[in-house]
Amino acid sequence: MSEISAKKTSNLGKILLKKSRNEVQYFGLINQGATCYLNAVLQSLFMTQEFRDSVESYDKAPEDCGEDLLRQLQKLFKQLSVNVATTKGITTSLGIGNVYEQQDAVEYYRKILKAVGRRVSEVFEGKMNNITKCISCDNINKKTSSFISILLPIEDENNEQHTVEKSLKAFFKRLRLDQDDWMYCDRCDQKTPTETWSEIDEYPTVLTFHLKRFAFDYNQIRYVKNSCALDVPLSLDIKNQTFNLYAVINHNGGYSGGHYDALIKSDQNQKWYSFDDRTVTERSGDLAETPDESPIKVPLDNSVCQMCKCIFPFHSSRLPYMLMYRKGTIHLRILLLGPPGTEKSSVGNLILGENYFPLFTIKESMGKTVGNVTVVDTPNLFTLTPMSWAKELKRCIMLSHPGPNAILWVVPLSQFSNHQQGLFHNIRKRLGSETQKHTMIIFTSGRELENLDQPIDISRHNKVKKVVRTCRNRYHVINSSNHNQASELIEQLFKMIAKNRGSYCTFKRTKKRRP
Ligand SMILES: Nc1nc2c(ncn2[C@@H]2O[C@H](COP(=O)(O)OP(=O)(O)OP(=O)(O)O)[C@@H](O)[C@H]2O)c(=O)[nH]1
Ligand SMILES: [Zn+2]
Ligand SMILES: [Zn+2]
Known part of the structure; x- marks a missing residue:
């Protein structure tokens, strides 16, 4: 009996030692042609512990989910925790016929989370209220819907420096609709001047934003990319709740093509890693937790922002496309x-x-x-x-x-x-x-x-x-x-x-x- 418990302790000791030495290793994903968009998304999902846990723990797929995709994710995550992995099973399961055609990362992020079902993806799901108000009688109509990512506008209004905070403000701004768009009010029994806005009813554990980088340009009659630079803060304070940045999907290039990669912070050792298809590189563990906590060290490569010499393209950067923030819980x-x-x-x-x-x-x-x-x-x-x-x-x-x-x-x-x-x-x-x-x-x-x-x-x-x-x-x-x-x-x-x-x-x- 005592021998068994002694053995147990030494095993636990080993696990502890391993963790304390920060011996974590991450592996890349093979690019099948132009599947960097998928790789960036899959790595972000893999690095979200709650998601990984729920993918790994399902032996029977829930009813509302694509059983095959869940199996493929299980297989992929298993492989990815020990070695470079291929995404062939995933592309087949998602019905991606042409792996040489670049797709939109956000679209596939949403596609995958929808396909695995709500129980597996619940860590990303929040609730949003869309509110319309009749200005004549103050009648309010509230519609609640769930969301897994929030589309943030990044229009350049005054040519000012853009920040995520400004985009958020713009997102939650109350709008007066043009007369053509006025809504029918039950109480006034006619179309009346209408004000609309959105508010978050329930915050998810992981709050995902995607920036409105791609929009249809009616003058050019085609989609164009808005490459405006913006600041991405390491933490956001929303309604007494802190959200900490842990993943950024970058897109470098124009609408018709470009390259995706991801910067993700490990929750095992709190270090940032760059995930670029097969290549995973640690990006220095010296980034301050909050910008004002300690001076940020300058890295050896040339990816330093010109504004504050921070390491990551989080300041005045044209690259960020999708951002993932985790709700800060104090344990x-x-x-x-x-x-x-x-x-x-x-x-x-x-x-x-x-x-x-x-x-x-x-x-x-x-x-x-x-x-x-x-x-x-x-x-x-x-x-x-x-x-x-x-x-x-x-x-x-x-x-x-x-x-x-x-x-x-x-x-x-x-x-x-x-x-x-x-x-x-x-x-x-x-x-x-x-x-x-x-x-x-x-x-x-x-x-x-x-x-x-x-x-x-x-x-x-x-x-x-x-x-x-x-x-x-x-x-x-x-x-x-x-x-x-x-x-x-x-x-x-x-x-x-x-x-x-x-x-x-x-x-x-x-x-x-x-x-
Ligand atoms: N009759 C009696 N009761 C005791 C004695 N020592 C503690 N108790 C009671 O037994 C209970 C023991 O409290 P515990 O909460 O188990 O004590 P503990 O410090 O937590 O002990 P650990 O299990 O070592 O953590 C308390 O309600 C004490 O009042 C004792 O010597 N005689
Ligand atoms: Zn009214
Ligand atoms: Zn900077």
Whole structure:
């Protein structure tokens, strides 16, 4: 039994090591002739973990989907995770007869997502309200429809520098229709002056935009490409929600032909890669997460923008055609620490809102995720040998990958003694000082103080005060009569990780000493 669990841990350790060394490799797709449009789309889909997961996990295709395409995608993704792959199965399944004819990437992005069905493509699907208002009587008509990408206008009105934000503004602008287009109003019983606009009702996890680069020119009686340059921000703030750019499909050339490639950020190592058919190149991992966070490094090649010397063609670029933004979710990853029998598991269960952790001392760390909260409960760390201590910490990191951003030191207030204070400082030393800003003290009632319904005056307990001060005065008292305490505690923790700007503990400088 113990041998089995030891084996398990070392396997998990290996996975962890692999991940921490950023040993990810991506592979290219063979161009069958002029299928770079398809390659750029397939790589963007492959690099969208949720989509990959749902493609890989279907063994029985849902009713509304093209079973064959789903099978072909499964095959392709399997191959693509280990080697350069061919898209022959996909082109056949999509009925692409002539692989030497260039097609529109956005059109195929939409085609593929429609064909695999809503359950597989749900991560891209949002809901949009199209609203018309009668200006005479204020009667409003709302039509809700789903979307998988938003067409953004990039008309050059004042010859100003274009940005995605400006396009978005233009997209959501209210328009007064020309008299010829006035709509019939039920209430006024006639065609009346009409105002129309769109608003997003439900944001998808992945928000996709495509730019209106190709339009029919009535003077030239043909389609032309609008190659106007624009800025593509790395993150967009829409209605208190942040969306982070992770994929850009570029088109270089004119309407009748050109070349597609994609720039995609790996969610494994946060590095950007250029996917150009067979060729995949890492584009430097030094791009700042948000433009103002750190100076952006200049790369060796000549793809530097002239405006701000950023690496990617995201500034004043004529290339971007399709943009994919991922909704930013902040994940709370809690590590429960403390001497055994201090109700750590109960605190964990309280936070999760379910009885997951057993109410006895566990043998090895256990982790559970509910929504965007992960809780890891630890065994008695004080009795571990240095080796198993190191192993256990690795396990904790794995369970809260890439590492906990909140550490809760659970201790019964009534039993707070020199011994408790010693244990706290002991663990703190072993975990390193970086953990300090992530730590919060949780006072449980212990058995003596079942109902701690009065506010605790920490200042009266000198030892307690000192420990709390080490954690920058962050503490929370579990009070069984407060029914909102789980959400209050979670809110406090989210504030703490926001202050820490998303950093987390890796315990890298842990000394291998006996506890
Ligand atoms: N009768 C008795 N009850 C205890 C003793 N120690 C803890 N308890 C109770 O048993 C429960 C143990 O709480 P847990 O939440 O499992 O403690 P823990 O710190 O999470 O333990 P781990 O499983 O190691 O995480 C609590 O309700 C304690 O009040 C003890 O020595 N005797
Ligand atoms: Zn009306
Ligand atoms: Zn730039």
